[in-house]
Amino acid sequence: MAHVDAGKTSLTERLLYAAGVIDEIGSVDDGSTQTDSLALERRRGITIKSAVVSFAIGDVTVNLIDTPGHPDFIAEVERVLSVLDGAVLVISGVEGVQAQTRVLMRTLKRLRIPTILFVNKIDRRGARTDAVLRQIAERLTPAAIPLGTARDLGTPAASFHRMYGGADVLADNDEALLAAYVADAVPEDRLRSALAAQTAAALVHPVFFGSAITGAGVDELSDGIRELLPPAKGAPDAPLSGTVFKIERGPAGEKIAYARLFTGAVRVRDKLPFRTEQEGKVTAVAAFESGAAVPRQEVRAGQIAKLWGLDDIRIGDRIGEPAPGTDAHHFAPPSLETVVIPDRPSEKGALRAALAQLAEQDPLINLRQDDLRQEIFLSLYGEVQKEVIEATLADEFGLAVTFRETTTICVERPSGAGSAVEFIAKAPNPFLATVGLRVDPAPVGSGVEFRLGISLGDMPYAFFKAVEDTVHETLRQGLHGWQVVDCTVTMTHSGYYPRQSHAHQSFDKSMSSTGADFRGLTPLVLMSALRRAGTRVCEPLHRFRLEIPADALGPVLPLLARLRAVPRTQGEGVIEGEIPAARVHELQQQLPALTRGEGVLESSFERHHEVSGPPPERERTDHNPLNRKEYLLHVERRV
Structure with a gap:
């Protein structure tokens, strides 16, 4: 894993070469690497899709997943987090710790995934190890342990010399080791075993230096992968x-x-x-x-x-059998949305099929179709992702498309509690079903939870399942058209008509409840409950870090105020704070002119925050259960 252009794919090539898997090292610039196999990846020189390769280090088989570094493709990284035994986080020795590096490391630490840090590009002019180590300690982790020193920095002769150290850091997590450290020098074999144990437990993070281009430090890194990252567990004769x-x-x-x-x-x-x-x-x-x-x-x-x-x-x-932690979301969902339109109107069906296939490979594209306007909405992480989708549609499906202007995706959170119920055979309910629902706020980040406040034996399970599935589907569009998050929906009432038959045993649908009745009634009841609860529209906020010359502070601060950014801390040449996601692009555009091109901006999603002023509205793409007449005209074809 790495920030884009840190040299992650080049390092994969060098590891494959060192292991004897390939005879010649490929080049990202030439498009000849093993893992960047897509034509689009070769043209752009970036990783877009995660790729798997395998090689041996001694008696250990390594399955390596090379992930994209560009933040627009963070969804590819998220999907592999639940299948890892360990990670190598690559950091550029020239650029140092960058925005995506911090996002990745925060997640790896939170999930307690054993992680080795590899500082790449020590052969490049401008490489610096001491400064990068300080950045690692300040921005990534104080538990980083350099396992050697780099020499002849910035030259093709740059090399890495391994030595064991870090006894003081290791002693923080081991009282026996601390006693030995205070009493005398700790033997190297004791350090090695403690380092392996604490790395496997994600308590410390070894740091290697090297160059994927020259091969410096790669043998030492290979040894580190074999010795320090824990091997896979699990018996082949156990349940699948x-x-x-x-x-x-x-x-x-x-x-x-x-x-x-x-x-x-x-x-x-x-x-x-x-x-x-x-x-x-x-x-x-x-x-x-x-x-x-x-x-x-x-x-x-x-x-x-x-x-x-x-x-x-x-x-x-x-x-x-389920594996632990495989269905969690570790990164923020996409915060941008656009409408994709085929250049030739006759290709709407082909576009829909092509996008459905792309969404199969990247579910966070999150297709939304507006049948009334014949438009398809896509969720995005950024403009580069939009360009890649456009190129993929052209190259793989022969479809030329244009995109509308990208907009920001907000969410809705319930303001309070609300409930509603409609009973079978009681006006104005036209469905053969009774459904009662209560909506309650839930902790931030908890998503949507469906609960039963009644007995599971009160009616057939298929009807409960129809209600639960419809609740999740309906909450994709709240009172203002945005997805509703962080709430609990409890089913409080239920009722149905059992299967009715005539004397000759034919099924009488008009007198028997079906799943369609529950699917039709649930949106009306849920949105009535949600309307009583009320919702707050929240926009995405990014955490930002801005490095600028000291004399640029005067013109930059008014710009931040105009963009509704809120500085939280301010040091010499550094401003950190929060800014609405919709304003990040404008800050990026105006920063060079105000800082003579010296300003450096890092930003990543932080949280959703309630918007001030009138809440923004999003066009609905469903049958609008907020308008009973309109909804029933679509669903029942009658009022």
Whole structure:
């Protein structure tokens, strides 16, 4: 993992070369690397999709996932976090700790993923190790332990010399080691074992220096990966448990799922359970060995598998027994949205199908379709992602498209509690169902939780499931059109008509409740409850760090005020604070002129905050259950 252009993909090439997997090192600039396999990646020189390679270090097999560094493709990084045994965070020895580096490290620390830091580009002019180590301690972690020194910095002869140290940092987490450290020097073998144990527990973070281009320090890094990152656990004869973290399409359009297996094994022709009551038959299997995916009859625990035949599988699906922490979201969702329009109106259907296939590979694109206006909305992390989607539609699907201006995505949070109920056979309820719902605020970041305030035996489970699914679907658009988050929805009332038949045993739908009744009534009841609870519209805020010349402070502060930025701390040449996400782009555009091109801006999503003034409205793309007449005209075709 790394900030874009830190040299992560070049380091992957060097590790493959050192392991004997490839005979020649590819170049990112030439588009000849193993992991940047997409034509678009080769043209742009950046990683867009995560890629898997495998190699051996001694008796240890390493499955390496090379992830994108550009913040627009953070969703690719998120999907692999739940399948890792450890991580290598690459930092440029020239640029130092950058915005994405901090975002990634915060997440790795929060998830307690064992992490090694590799300071790259020590052969480049401007490389500095002492300054980068200070940045690491200040901005990433105070528990970083340099495992050697770099010499001849900024020259092709730059090298890394490994030595064990960090006894003082290790002693902070080990009382016996602290006693030995105070009494006398700690033997190297004691340091090595303590370092391995504390790295595996994510208590400390070893730091290596080197160059992916010259190979300096890469052998030492390889040894560090083998010695310090914990090996995979899980028995192949245990019940199957795995997670799908990537989906791609083969040459014939067939779906291919990438899955990390934690326990158990998968064989060709196995029937795999996934999601609720879903199952698929595996038609082919491949495992990653010696750099590439090799066809196999079986893939076992600890390996990464490519699976064919699972047509309904989705990213994030768990196969077999659930694995811990596989369905959590670690980064902020996209905060931007745009409308994509085909240049040729006759290609609307083809565009919809193409975007659905892209959303299959990146669910956070989050397609929203407005049938009334015949428009498709996409969620985005940034303008580069929009450019990549445009190029992909042109290259892979032959579709020319244009995008409307990008807008910011807000969310809605309930202001208080509200409830509503509609009873079966009582006006104005036209559905054969009783549904009562209560909406309550929930802690920030908790999402949406559906609860039952009644007995599960009060009616068939399928009707409860219809209500729960419809609640989640309906809350994608709240009172102001934004997704509703951080709330608990409790079902308080239920009722139905059992299946009715005539004497000749034919089913009488007009006198029997169906799932459609509950799906039709739930949005009306839920939005009535939400209207009584009220909602607050919240916009995304970014945390920013601004480095500027001292004499630029005068013109920069008024700009920050005009953009509604709130500085929290201010030091010599550095301003930190929060700014609305919608204003970040304008700050980036105006900063060079105010700082003679010397201003450096880092920003990343921090939180959602209630907007001041009238709440912004978002156009609805559903049947609008806030307008009963309009809704029933669409759903029931009658009032």
